[in-house]
Each structure stands twice: as structure tokens, then as C-alpha cells.
Amino acid sequence: AAPADTADSLRTLVEASADRLALGHQVALSKWDSGAAVEDGGREAVVIMNAVSQGEGLGLERMWVAGLFRAQIEANKLVQYALLADWSRGGAPDHAPVDLVRDVRPQLDVAQKAMMAALPGVAPLRTRKTCRGEVAAAVGDYLYRRQLPAGTLDAIALDRALAGVCGG
Numbered sequence: 001a002a003p004a005d006t007a008d009s010l011r012t013l014v015e016a017s018a019d020r021l022a023l024g025h026q027v028a029l030s031k032w033d034s035g036a037a038v039e040d041g042g043r044e045a046v047v048i049m050n051a052v053s054q055g056e057g058l059g060l061e062r063m064w065v066a067g068l069f070r071a072q073i074e075a076n077k078l079v080q081y082a083l084l085a086d087w088s089r090g091g092a093p094d095h096a097p098v099d100l101v102r103d104v105r106p107q108l109d110v111a112q113k114a115m116m117a118a119l120p121g122v123a124p125l126r127t128r129k130t131c132r133g134e135v136a137a138a139v140g141d142y143l144y145r146r147q148l149p150a151g152t153l154d155a156i157a158l159d160r161a162l163a164g165v166c167g168g
């Protein structure tokens with residue numbers, strides 16, 4: 001694919017990753033209410049298995065897809081831990097009850113599908129020397145477009161969420 005195609009796909013991937021990450025706020029609220037642990041190893045395995053098998057249908061390498069989603073999950077946990085720690089000190093924001101299994105995980109699955117659709121176009125970037133710089137720039141563009149300040153929790157976590165794009 002030409003570099004322009006990669007850039008478009010990367011932009012789509014960054015947006016879908018940010019959408020997935022934003023759901024971490026809802027997940028954290030549900031865990032605040034339920035007292036459940038942030039980490040759910042069984043669910044992580046399901047998320048990664050689903051992504052890998054969807055990726056195989058798209059001709060994507062298993063290890064790459066697994067690494068990509070491991071990074072997404074790690075970033076999601078970063079957001080959850082940070083929010084829960086804040087709320088332990090200051091209280092959680094007012095919110096309606098959040099049903100993790102019925103409401104939030106299906107939305108995570110939708111964001112995952114959007115990410116998967118972008119991956120074939122992003123794959124050629126993996127092996128470029130410029131990969132890390134291009135990913136960092138794409139995140140910077142996203143933050144700029146959304147007027148999200150660098151250094152905030154969501155901005156930091158978005159860089160981490162995309163840590164699996166290069167190499168693998």
C-alpha cells in the first residue's frame with residue numbers, strides 16, 4: 001500500500017483505539033459499583049482470542065494481533081486503576097448503574113471490530129524504520145483534533161494503547 005493509505009488506516013486505528021479506551025471510564029464505574037477486580041484474565045483471553053481469529057480471516061499475523069490487543073488491554077487497565085484511585089480519595093462521579101457484561105463489553109467488541117477493519121491497511125507500517133514516529137505523530141494529530149491536552153490520563157493511555165503497532 002502507498003504511504004497515504006497507511007496514514008488513513010492508522011488514523012482510523014487511532015480513533016477506534018481512543019473509542020475503546022474511552023470505554024475504560026464506563027468499565028471503571030461498573031467496577032467501582034461492583035467491587036470487582038480491574039483485571040479479569042478470563043475476559044482478556046477471550047478478547048485476544050477473538051481478535052486473533054478475526055485477524056486470521058484478514059490474513060494478519062497472530063502474534064502481531066495478540067500484541068496489539070494486549071497493549072489495548074494494558075492501557076485500559078491503566079485508565080481504570082488511575083480513575084479508581086482518584087475516586088478512592090474523592091468519590092466517584094454521580095452515575096447511573098453500569099452493566100459491564102450487558103452494556104460495556106459489547107461496546108468494547110464494537111470498537112474492536114472497527115480496529116480490526118483498519119489493521120490490514122496498517123500492517124505495512126510495522127516494519128518501517130519510521131513506524132514509531134508515525135504512530136506517535138498520528139496520536140498527536142488525534143489529540144490536536146480533539147483538543148485533548150497531552151499529559152492527561154487519556155492522552156498517556158492512548159500512546160500505551162498503540163504500543164503494539166510497530167514490530168512484533
Ligand SMILES: O=C(O)C(=O)C[C@]1(C(=O)O)C=C[C@@H](O)C=C1
Pocket residue numbers: 027038039040041043044047072073074076077100105108
Ligand atoms: O472487560 C473488562 O472487565 C475490562 O476491564 C476491560 C478489559 C479490556 O480492555 O478488554 C481490560 C481489563 C480486564 O482484565 C479485561 C478486559
